[in-house]
Amino acid sequence: MKQKILGIASIVSIGVALYFALIYAPQEPTMGVLQRVFYFHVPQAVLSYVAAILFGFGSLMYLVKRDLKWDRFAYCSAELGVLFASTTLATGIIWGKLAWGVWWAGDARTNMQMILDLSFIGYLMLRSYLPDREKRARLSTVFALLAVINVPINYGAIYWWNTQHPKPVIGPAGGGLDPDMGTALVVCLLAFGVVFAYLLVNRLGVASTEDEVGELEAAVETA
């Protein structure tokens, strides 16, 4: 039931987000229609960090509680992390080609986003090579905690290294944003947040079933 509601909510909210991003938000004078990538690029980037935080949180909780529930939580967050980090890169590449004239500027922040994506993929690959359930959870959790150290570095990268990636327009050091653009951004952020929640809840359900099946298979083998 919860999944159905979230599913309908995500379809509706994406529709609303498309209206706000493509029609409601005013045209940006220098970049024109191109700037509208912003309403997809920024929410996806934010959600890839959210996925990284949930990923780290789930891993930490697994080490403390030793409950496979938390391991599944970290694992499902990592899968969403791959999805959102990849779409951030894809939208960023398109935007970069048109705004800066190059697909890949080798900029510190884009590099770090790539690294975040590769860390998630490395984590998922590591899990697939560990057949024993408990060992898989324990070893991949340790890797997850080390990988999460990279997230603050990722965020700090924009300040530490010289970069041509724009500084965040929102927040204390930002240059401010047109109020209508701000509204559109918040709407898109919320809409993608709903999609994120829908995918996470669904994936957690599937992962829990997978574990049950694994346990049953093990029981049949020993019997």
Place this chain on the structure above:
Amino acid sequence: MSPIAAIVFKDIAIEYKNKEAFSSMVLFGILVVVIFSFAFEGSDRKALATSLAPGMLWVAYSFAGILGLNRSLSMETDNDCLQGLLLSPLSRSDLYLGKVAGNFVFTIIAELVLLPFFIVLNNLAFDGKLLWIIAITLLGTLGFVAIGTTLSLISAQTRMKEVMLPVLQIPMTFPVILSAVQAMTLVMTDDPRGISFPLSLLGVFSTVYLTASYFVFEYLVEE
């Protein structure tokens, strides 16, 4: 003899007997250097020395280092030697620090053997910069090995250890390699004014990775 020194001594004694890890590291590193020197043949020597050389050197270092790390920890897991080490009266953190120290010694020696080949094959003039290059190599290698020892213990317990280590190691050590390459580029271009920044970053990464690995290491070896 302190426990850490005992582990380093054990690793050196094994290596002295079979000479497997060191020879493969050096030979592989030389091959990488040779491929680069062929690939960039005919390109501008001066540009090569300043902008490309540091990156090429760190590619050779990383590949050789990963080879050594793989060998060092799979040696412990292959014949259940790790069980013996865990049964011996030394703490988990001593075991970690001992393995880091051993790996550090091997990697540094291999890198210092590699360096002259690199200079000769690429006709580089290091002059008085050699001390800087060695200092950056030492600091970068410490960060590389600190996290690499933990990751290679994770990958050594999987089914595909040779593949797994680079997949985990390269994204994680990217900030270390990037800082080391930046520091070396500054040295090579005779512009050491900004060097304190990448050097302090290297110091920070090494400390963070060493501390984090030190704390999570016990979860990797629990049975």
